[in-house]
Amino acid sequence: MKDLWPDDIATTRMRVPVSILREQASALKNKTKGLVTAEVLSRSGSSSVYGSDLDDGELEHHFVICAPTLDGYRYDLFSVRHDDLSYPATGHFNAVTEEIPDEAHFESWLRGVFRHERTKRIIHSLIAQVSEPIAS
């Protein structure tokens, strides 16, 4: 049998958005020594019921900030939506929606979200809340 496939068909360095988001959730946990963590909640259009605006085949990931010692407090920081091809994706943060054409732009967009004053304010407020009982 002739193998018509190219040699590099199984080789890809592309990472899907949800993988990158999980890495960043882990990074946040390390950076805050576990005081503030994050989880990635995903849903798909095929499992949606009325009231959801996801199309069939669409995936949406929510990046949710968590404060485990604040009675499980969680904050839904941003969301990313894409079809089953991963890119292009659409990111929504702070009431602004942006088109994200590829992985490089996704990382750049995420960097902007994480450095945004809004994000810092939320995380700082959680660290302050978590630290308060310890300090008193």
Add this chain to the structure above:
Amino acid sequence: MSSKAYFGGMVRFLFWNLNRKKFPEILRRAVHDHSADIVILAESPWSDAQLLWLLNADAAPATPVFQLPFTNCKRIQIVSRFSPNSFPPRLESDYFTMRSLVLPEREELLLVCLHLPSKLYASDDRLALSAGDVSRRIRELEATVRHERTVVVGDFNLNPFEAGMIAVGAFHATRALDVARRHRRVVNGTTYPFFYNPMWQLYTASNGAPPGTYYYEQSEQVAHFWHVFDQVLIRPSLLPRFDHRALQVLHEVVGVSLLDGKGRPDPAIASDHLPLTFQLEF
């Protein structure tokens, strides 16, 4: 004086979309004259400090002062006569804050305060959330806290008759008491809990009250003119504690009409939305 003695078992709520306008005296009088214990504001122009100063300026002796519970939700501002420790947030986003209300010797409530995206900006906010998303988060949180004593209040930017309010995958809010008392129904094999929506009574009110909380006239073939975007929903388990007569859309505060000469919310006096008050025995 303990909070239990002061509240006497009744918790009074006031919700108002302020349209980013400052009308301090009217707001202060609305809160005090309706003995609001929990004040929930959307589009508030007040800083937290300003709001506390305004509402606590002439607090009656032995009356608990208003305090600010912790929140990161930027579209909702809350002050409460309850200690912030008894009002912990559970889940928040830019659009909603879901929090427990835990008082000694009382059953815990779940209070969801929200300001959903405006239809005017729906295309931009499309990704943020939908009624279905919020509803799903509520059901998940109810499963976590293991009860359904849930109140949802805010500016939904939806009318009670729209699919986002009625559909099973959305808020599933019914106007019918007997239907709500079934608590839940099964659709396509999935069980969905009901909300009861008391706001429908505005459509049949015959006391001269405005038939909505917001007036918007479009030059379209279909126009509703009056909208009931500002709503409260309760789970059926709270029905025995909900005082239907106490639900009011205020169109007057201490003799000052919030309406213009045509009977519509007057932005020159206060907000383009009318405030909503209700109470629960708790």
